[in-house]
Every structure is written in structure tokens, then in C-alpha cells.
Amino acid sequence: MLSVQSTPVVRATLPAVGAALPAITELFYRRLFEEHPDLLRNLFNRANQASGAQREALAGAVAAFATMLVERPDERPDAVLSRIAHKHASLGITPDQYTVVGRHLLGAVAEVLGDAVTPEVAAAWDEVYWLMANALIALEARLYEQASVADGDVWRKLEIAERRDESAGAASFVLRRPDGLPLPPFRPGQYVSVRAELPDGARQIRQYSLSAAPGRENWRITVKRERAADGSVPDGEVSSWLHAHAQAGDVLEVSLPFGDLTLPEGDAPLLLASAGIGVTPMLSMLDHLAATSSGRRVIVVHADRSPADHIHRDEQVELAGRLPNASLHLWYESGADLLPTPNVSTGRADLNGLSLPGGTTAYLCGPLPFMRAVRSDLLNNALTASAIHYEVFGPDLWLSR
Incomplete structure (x- = not known):
């Protein structure tokens, strides 16, 4: 819950911050990647950065979270943040990364809004950020605990047992542990991340749904080869690499399963x-x-x-x-x-x-x-x-x- 002193400040400045969020997120990512270029190469989706989709999603999440804090202060943020937390867990995000992100994001707010960011405004939006960050850290810690792994320790090497072309633009890959032991359980509807080393040395990550039921000996993912519609961004880097190179017997880096769109128990329609x-x-x-x-x-x-x-x-x-x-x-x-x-x-x-x-x-x-x-x-x-x-x-x- 937002503090009594910060609530009126955030409510008063939310329209200005919301209107400036496109500029804020653009500056944030630019400064972040200037200081930490490895994050763009090895963690963030380069195609989503090129298209601006990631900036738009971040702006929407921040605006929605801040609005909830001032308009619905009694609601827990878990429902708003659950999807983000699952995505972060599938990437192996750890708590220390939130400090780096917070410094650059709040710095971008101050630079874009200039003199409007008084010490009171800066303190109020710092509180918004850390309420959001700490809620995500707690949710992600719970996901790691449920998976019985240390924070961020989600990556495993899996072997492609079978590749099958499902259509002209999609292929399925059956995955197994190289040692023959059972794979961890998952819930119907969840996904895994796949990390691929591309020709330029970057290690890009993408998420793919598990497309067969849990309880089987192996996992299966189905990958559609992404094609850019207008040439403004490159074709899907990881999907194209998988379609061109991944064959039975190859080993992939794959995360544990995550995702909150899962089949509920019971008999409801x-x-x-x-x-x-x-x-x-x-x-x-x-x-x-x-x-x-x-x-x-x-x-x-x-x-x-x-x-x-x-x-x-x-x-x-x-x-x-x-x-x-x-x-x-x-x-x-x-x-x-x-x-x-x-x-x-x-x-x-x-x-x-x-x-x-x-x-x-x-x-x-x-x-x-x-x-x-x-x-x-x-x-x-x-x-x-x-x-x-x-x-x-x-x-x-x-x-x-």
C-alpha cells in the first residue's frame, strides 16, 4: 500500500507521468543498454526492443500499477503482476537486477520531466517503483521455492529427442533429459524459455508453450517461425535459428516451466x-x-x-x-x-x-x-x-x- 504522504503526490502527477511514459521508457532502455550492453544481447528480446513493443508493455504495466495504488489501495497487486513474475522467473531474474533497473528508470523519469520532479515527487515515484519491484521479487521467490531451486537457477540442458515439421512454418521438438531421468512436472498451459546462441554470439531467449500434457516421459514445444510483416524488425531470431539448426540429438538450454494461464481442477465448464x-x-x-x-x-x-x-x-x-x-x-x-x-x-x-x-x-x-x-x-x-x-x-x- 502506498504511504499516506505519497498517495496525493502520485495521484496528482500520474497524468503527467503517464503521458510521458513513452519518452521515459525509451530513455530508460537506451541508458540501461549503454551501461549494460550484455543485457540486450543476452536477456532482453532484441526484436521487441527494435519494434518498441517492450517499451509499450513496460509503460502500460507501470501506469496500471500506479493507478491501482491510488484508485484501489486495498487490492493486492499479485493479480496484476503474476504474469510478469512468471515471465521473469522463466528468464532467471534475480533480486539484484531490480536495483539496476530502478536506478535507470527513476533517472529517466527525472530527466524527462525535469523541474517537475521535486524531491517529494521523486520520493513518491521511488516508492511506487519499489512497491512494484518488491511485490515481483516476492512472487518470483515463491515461484523459485515451488520449483525447489535457488533464485534464478532455472536453466537445464535438454536433448532434442525428435523434431517434426507440423506445417510449412512450424516445427515441434520433443525434449528429454540427457541422463534419462524424468523431467519436472508442470501444469497444462505453462511454457518454458529456450536460450539460443546466435551467430553473432548473443544468447537470446524466447518462451514456447509446452504443447502436450504433463505426465508424459518427455516435454514437447511447438515453434512457429516468426516472419517480420513489414521489414521494420528482423525475422524471429530464435525461431529462425531453431528451424534452421535444431535437430534430433542436439542439446538446448531450456528453463523450468512457468506461466499462470493454467487449467483449473474441478468439473466447471x-x-x-x-x-x-x-x-x-x-x-x-x-x-x-x-x-x-x-x-x-x-x-x-x-x-x-x-x-x-x-x-x-x-x-x-x-x-x-x-x-x-x-x-x-x-x-x-x-x-x-x-x-x-x-x-x-x-x-x-x-x-x-x-x-x-x-x-x-x-x-x-x-x-x-x-x-x-x-x-x-x-x-x-x-x-x-x-x-x-x-x-x-x-x-x-x-x-x-
């Missing part, structure tokens, strides 16, 4: 909605439900450009078919007429016509426009906002747009 590569966490959930012979009501929705682009299509259809109370609804921008599968439509996903059972919990994963449209459909369909959960691949821009 579920909606699993995905688009594109967003199918991967939903496959893990479906696979788990099928493996445990679940009788839950499950509505499965997927949207894609065409059946050929639909990664793991046959597997998703087969898994949904094994569940006695599941229904599958597919939307394709083209080619829907070529499939004999029931409930296949042409166009973009439209959930307004679906009949949702009472008590349904929805899980969304895919491009942000898809998730925003689906969320609107679900709210129109009498689902509450608290019943809708989502996963974003890359920086979380949900709050900033």
Missing part, C-alpha cells in the same frame, strides 16, 4: 479459444483432459488463416473427439469448404452464437486483436470479466492499448 500458434497451450490442456478421461463440458474454438496453416489440426480434432462433452468450432479465413469436419465456418471467429453453460471459465491465446474480439463476444454472452483469462506471446500489451 471450460472454453478454450485460440488462434494461430496460440493453439499450443490449449493442446496441453486438451491432452490432459483426454488423458484423464474428463467428463467436463469443454467448448474448443480455433481460428486460422486456412486449414493448412492450422498447426496440430488433426491432433486438436482427435483430442476434442475423445472428450464425451466437448464441441469443436473452427473458423478459417479461406479453405473452410474443403473440410468435412462439422462446425467449420469461413471468416473470423464469432462466438456470439455459441451457447455457453453457466459457470464457464474461458481461456484465450492468440494475437491481441483476436483475443480482444473474443473477449467482447464473451462479455456479450453473459460471461463476467473475472471468468476470462488470457496468455500473450511476447510483451503483454493488453493494458497499454
Whole structure:
């Protein structure tokens, strides 16, 4: 909770700080990487820096957290910060790194806002930062404790047991421990980080959902080769490297599993909605439900450009078919007429016509426009906002747009 003396200062300066956050985050990252170039090479996603997506996500997170402190002071910040904490844990972030980040971020605030940053304003925003940082440190410490590892000790060397091309632009990799021992458990919907050494020596990290159920001997990830849409940023560095070089028998650096979009226990109805590569966490959930012979009501929705682009299509259809109370609804921008599968439509996903059972919990994963449209459909369909959960691949821009 923000202190009594800082609350009115933050409330009064929040509009000015919020308006200046794009400039603040741009300066922050520039100064941070000037002093610590290794962070850009070996920790931060260079493509997200080039596109500005990471700056936008940071600005949105800071603004949302500060707004919560002054408008909803009795709420715990865990729900707002959980997704960030899981991402940080998958990167092996440690508490000492928050001191470096805080110095550069608060320095950028002072430089951008100039004389408006009085000692009182500086102290108030320092308090905001450390409330956010300490909440994340505590959440991450809990995640490390649950994983039975020291802070940041999340990296393991895993061998590729099998590589399979799932479509023209996606490949799956089955991972195992080189010593043959079992891999740690995970929850359906979680992801791992993969760290790859690129030709220029940089060690870039990306997250990939575990696309099969837990409880199996090995893990599986499915990687879509990212292509830049307009040439303003390079093609996906790690996905391109994996597609070009990773083969059975190779060893990868892989993190322990993290992620807070996970399948809940119980028998309440579920909606699993995905688009594109967003199918991967939903496959893990479906696979788990099928493996445990679940009788839950499950509505499965997927949207894609065409059946050929639909990664793991046959597997998703087969898994949904094994569940006695599941229904599958597919939307394709083209080619829907070529499939004999029931409930296949042409166009973009439209959930307004679906009949949702009472008590349904929805899980969304895919491009942000898809998730925003689906969320609107679900709210129109009498689902509450608290019943809708989502996963974003890359920086979380949900709050900033």
C-alpha cells in the first residue's frame, strides 16, 4: 500500500507521468543498454526492443500499477503482476537486477520531466517503483521455492529427442533429459524459455508453450517461425535459428516451466479459444483432459488463416473427439469448404452464437486483436470479466492499448 504522504503526490502527477511514459521508457532502455550492453544481447528480446513493443508493455504495466495504488489501495497487486513474475522467473531474474533497473528508470523519469520532479515527487515515484519491484521479487521467490531451486537457477540442458515439421512454418521438438531421468512436472498451459546462441554470439531467449500434457516421459514445444510483416524488425531470431539448426540429438538450454494461464481442477465448464500458434497451450490442456478421461463440458474454438496453416489440426480434432462433452468450432479465413469436419465456418471467429453453460471459465491465446474480439463476444454472452483469462506471446500489451 502506498504511504499516506505519497498517495496525493502520485495521484496528482500520474497524468503527467503517464503521458510521458513513452519518452521515459525509451530513455530508460537506451541508458540501461549503454551501461549494460550484455543485457540486450543476452536477456532482453532484441526484436521487441527494435519494434518498441517492450517499451509499450513496460509503460502500460507501470501506469496500471500506479493507478491501482491510488484508485484501489486495498487490492493486492499479485493479480496484476503474476504474469510478469512468471515471465521473469522463466528468464532467471534475480533480486539484484531490480536495483539496476530502478536506478535507470527513476533517472529517466527525472530527466524527462525535469523541474517537475521535486524531491517529494521523486520520493513518491521511488516508492511506487519499489512497491512494484518488491511485490515481483516476492512472487518470483515463491515461484523459485515451488520449483525447489535457488533464485534464478532455472536453466537445464535438454536433448532434442525428435523434431517434426507440423506445417510449412512450424516445427515441434520433443525434449528429454540427457541422463534419462524424468523431467519436472508442470501444469497444462505453462511454457518454458529456450536460450539460443546466435551467430553473432548473443544468447537470446524466447518462451514456447509446452504443447502436450504433463505426465508424459518427455516435454514437447511447438515453434512457429516468426516472419517480420513489414521489414521494420528482423525475422524471429530464435525461431529462425531453431528451424534452421535444431535437430534430433542436439542439446538446448531450456528453463523450468512457468506461466499462470493454467487449467483449473474441478468439473466447471471450460472454453478454450485460440488462434494461430496460440493453439499450443490449449493442446496441453486438451491432452490432459483426454488423458484423464474428463467428463467436463469443454467448448474448443480455433481460428486460422486456412486449414493448412492450422498447426496440430488433426491432433486438436482427435483430442476434442475423445472428450464425451466437448464441441469443436473452427473458423478459417479461406479453405473452410474443403473440410468435412462439422462446425467449420469461413471468416473470423464469432462466438456470439455459441451457447455457453453457466459457470464457464474461458481461456484465450492468440494475437491481441483476436483475443480482444473474443473477449467482447464473451462479455456479450453473459460471461463476467473475472471468468476470462488470457496468455500473450511476447510483451503483454493488453493494458497499454
